[in-house]
Amino acid sequence: MKREIKIYSPATVSNIGCGFDVMGFALDEPCEEIIMRTSAEPGIKIKKITGDNGEIPYDIEQNTATKALLSYIQFNPINFGLELEINKKMGLGSGLGSSAASAVSAVYGLNYLLGNPLHNDKLLLFALDGEKIASNAIHADNVAPCLYGGFILIRSYDPIDIIKLPIPPDLYCTVIHPQIEIKTSEARALLGNTVKLKDAITQWGNVGGLISGIYQNDYSLIGRSIKDKVAEPHRSKLIPGYDQIKEAAYESGAIGCNISGSGPAIFALSVSKETAEKVASAMEEACNQVNIENKIYVSKINKNGPLIVE
Amino acid sequence: MKREIKIYSPATVSNIGCGFDVMGFALDEPCEEIIMRTSAEPGIKIKKITGDNGEIPYDIEQNTATKALLSYIQFNPINFGLELEINKKMGLGSGLGSSAASAVSAVYGLNYLLGNPLHNDKLLLFALDGEKIASNAIHADNVAPCLYGGFILIRSYDPIDIIKLPIPPDLYCTVIHPQIEIKTSEARALLGNTVKLKDAITQWGNVGGLISGIYQNDYSLIGRSIKDKVAEPHRSKLIPGYDQIKEAAYESGAIGCNISGSGPAIFALSVSKETAEKVASAMEEACNQVNIENKIYVSKINKNGPLIVE
Numbered sequence: 001m002k003r004e005i006k007i008y009s010p011a012t013v014s015n016i017g018c019g020f021d022v023m024g025f026a027l028d029e030p031c032e033e034i035i036m037r038t039s040a041e042p043g044i045k046i047k048k049i050t051g052d053n054g055e056i057p058y059d060i061e062q063n064t065a066t067k068a069l070l071s072y073i074q075f076n077p078i079n080f081g082l083e084l085e086i087n088k089k090m091g092l093g094s095g096l097g098s099s100a101a102s103a104v105s106a107v108y109g110l111n112y113l114l115g116n117p118l119h120n121d122k123l124l125l126f127a128l129d130g131e132k133i134a135s136n137a138i139h140a141d142n143v144a145p146c147l148y149g150g151f152i153l154i155r156s157y158d159p160i161d162i163i164k165l166p167i168p169p170d171l172y173c174t175v176i177h178p179q180i181e182i183k184t185s186e187a188r189a190l191l192g193n194t195v196k197l198k199d200a201i202t203q204w205g206n207v208g209g210l211i212s213g214i215y216q217n218d219y220s221l222i223g224r225s226i227k228d229k230v231a232e233p234h235r236s237k238l239i240p241g242y243d244q245i246k247e248a249a250y251e252s253g254a255i256g257c258n259i260s261g262s263g264p265a266i267f268a269l270s271v272s273k274e275t276a277e278k279v280a281s282a283m284e285e286a287c288n289q290v291n292i293e294n295k296i297y298v299s300k301i302n303k304n305g306p307l308i309v310e
Numbered sequence: 311m312k313r314e315i316k317i318y319s320p321a322t323v324s325n326i327g328c329g330f331d332v333m334g335f336a337l338d339e340p341c342e343e344i345i346m347r348t349s350a351e352p353g354i355k356i357k358k359i360t361g362d363n364g365e366i367p368y369d370i371e372q373n374t375a376t377k378a379l380l381s382y383i384q385f386n387p388i389n390f391g392l393e394l395e396i397n398k399k400m401g402l403g404s405g406l407g408s409s410a411a412s413a414v415s416a417v418y419g420l421n422y423l424l425g426n427p428l429h430n431d432k433l434l435l436f437a438l439d440g441e442k443i444a445s446n447a448i449h450a451d452n453v454a455p456c457l458y459g460g461f462i463l464i465r466s467y468d469p470i471d472i473i474k475l476p477i478p479p480d481l482y483c484t485v486i487h488p489q490i491e492i493k494t495s496e497a498r499a500l501l502g503n504t505v506k507l508k509d510a511i512t513q514w515g516n517v518g519g520l521i522s523g524i525y526q527n528d529y530s531l532i533g534r535s536i537k538d539k540v541a542e543p544h545r546s547k548l549i550p551g552y553d554q555i556k557e558a559a560y561e562s563g564a565i566g567c568n569i570s571g572s573g574p575a576i577f578a579l580s581v582s583k584e585t586a587e588k589v590a591s592a593m594e595e596a597c598n599q600v601n602i603e604n605k606i607y608v609s610k611i612n613k614n615g616p617l618i619v620e
Contacts, residue, residue, distance in 0.1 A: 018514075019514065019518065020511060020514075021511045021515075022511060022514060022515040022518060023518065049355070065426070101521040107393070151513070151523060152521065153518040154515060155513075155515045155516060155518060155519035155531070155534065155535060156515055156516070156534070157511070157512075161519070162536065163518070163519060163522050163531065165522065167315075167385055191507060193506060193507055193508075194505065194506055194507060195504065195505055195507055195510050196503060196504055197501060197502070197503050197504060197505055197540070198503075200505050200510040200513065200514075200540075201330060201331045201332060202466070202467075203514055204328070204329065204330075204332060204510075204513055204514040204517040205331075205332040205463070205464060205465045205467075205512065206465060207514040207517050207518050208329065208332060208333065208463040208465060208517050208518070208521050209463065209465035209466070209471070209473060209523045211518050211525075212463060212465075212473050212475065212521055212525075215521075215522070215525040219475065221465070224465065224466070224471065230507070230510075299400060
């Protein structure tokens with residue numbers, strides 16, 4: 001019996017200012033989309049990729065979604081084939097965890113087709129194998145919030161230790177995605193291998209503050225803690241109009257604003273939908289002034305991770 | 311009318327492994343003690359200092375306790391004199407926040423004599439002025455937990471932003487104080503001005519984990535997060551038998567163990583008094599094996615800061 005499902009996996013904002021490589025949260029929109037069909041013929045095939053300007057490989061060893069599937073199947077063999085249609089909605093190099101979302105969609109979808117035999121903690125590892133193709137290293141700060149939803153802390157990478165944080169109920173997120181591409185690997189190379197001790201201290205003070213604020217629903221503390229001494233000073237230079245867009249967000253009432261992942265997307269947090277929409281208009285206007293096309297989203301924090309439609 | 315009060319201020323464990331310069335907690339014991347007397351004759355005098363091997367200056371501009379008082383008085387002048395007797399109970403350079411406790415005792419005591427006109431947030435700044443004498447820089451990770459009690463995060467130093475964390479109810483702390491002195495300034499010079507980015511990431515992952523564990527009463531997570539990539543690798547070399555003492559603590563059931571402040575004191579956290587006492591015996595035995603005299607304490611987390619006896 002052939003089955004077809006559609007999997008939607010949420011965009012994610014990693015780093016959240018201070019939590020470079022260790023924190024992220026999921027958004028209700030945008031979402032990446034994969035259509036997955038079972039087939040009698042064994043093996044995995046990518047039938048179609050849309051929305052990517054032809055950059056995403058059909059080679060199943062080189063594609064984040066199918067690489068994650070291969071990792072799943074190696075652990076838990078299946079006796080049918082799979083056909084995928086990958087519909088990229090965010091574009092590559094957005095800073096919104098597009099490749100992570102595709103990897104998560106794939107393993108989450110297959111697990112669903114099999115009756116959910118494996119726990120998310122296991123799916124995470126397969127999705128990370130896929131994500132590794134895109135970023136050349138293990139980074140869980142998009143994959144984990146995409147899979148679990150909500151706010152996530154990756155306490156440790158070795159061994160992997162994922163901490164699910166509460167979701168402050170009033171938060172809304174505005175995201176602007178200037179239509180330029182930043183490669184994660186290039187954004188990472190900018191950073192160098194060391195940080196000043198005093199900047200590192202400031203950074204972990206802010207990580208502590210952000211997590212305290214999340215547990216206490218203290219929006220002022222969350223806002224005060226969304227600062228970055230490590231990546232933003234370098235990466236913001238790759239985003240035309242960054243300072244003006246950020247300033248516009250704060251002036252319109254955002255509690256915190258910073259680069260999403262390695263950019264160019266920029267996120268801003270607000271404590272009401274109304275403010276988040278005002279912030280959206282202001283960020284859009286600032287971005288228009290530097291003549292960069294952009295997409296803009298206003299979203300609640302995603303609570304549940306991927307969504308499946310049969 | 312002459313009055314005399316005795317102020318007890320708690321020892322504090324700063325850094326807590328991962329939270330270098332930004333975290334600390336207070337202990338019920340040991341405590342520093344100051345006797346404070348009003349006098350008709352204006353001015354501040356140190357009448358006696360005990361327990362210090364003659365190292366602590368009587369010059370009121372050079373003494374952390376009286377320097378803190380001068381800072382208080384400059385903000386809020388008084389029309390009487392003060393005589394102090396400073397009884398050091400921990401010894402200098404212990405890593406237990408001895409100088410911070412003396413500075414806190416002084417300003418807390420004077421504020422009490424005046425009918426508590428000033429809030430702790432103000433007293434903190436005066437105590438920091440005193441503590442600066444001892445450490446040549448503003449470090450609040452002993453002063454703040456000593457003054458407020460409990461677990462404290464210093465989110466930011468500029469401006470100062472103190473976050474009071476919850477106190478997980480089952481925690482007991484074992485502290486061993488090998489009777490050698492480590493100067494904070496020397497311990498700090500060991501560290502250098504930069505850290506590897508990957509170590510910094512590990513560190514702020516652990517800060518996030520420790521704070522999450524504290525909010526959730528998750529003792530396993532608290533234990534997993536008490537690790538240090540920044541100070542311990544260097545400073546542990548100054549403490550004879552450190553590795554053996556730490557190993558003895560874990561083997562006896564401690565959830566976490568690390569250097570207290572800049573050492574040589576070593577703290578271990580346990581989730582029952584019984585375990586904390588077992589840990590104490592094991593740490594003491596390991597310390598005896600390297601022939602270093604030591605003092606050992608088993609204590610709950612202090613909840614209230616200084617205590618005044620009239």
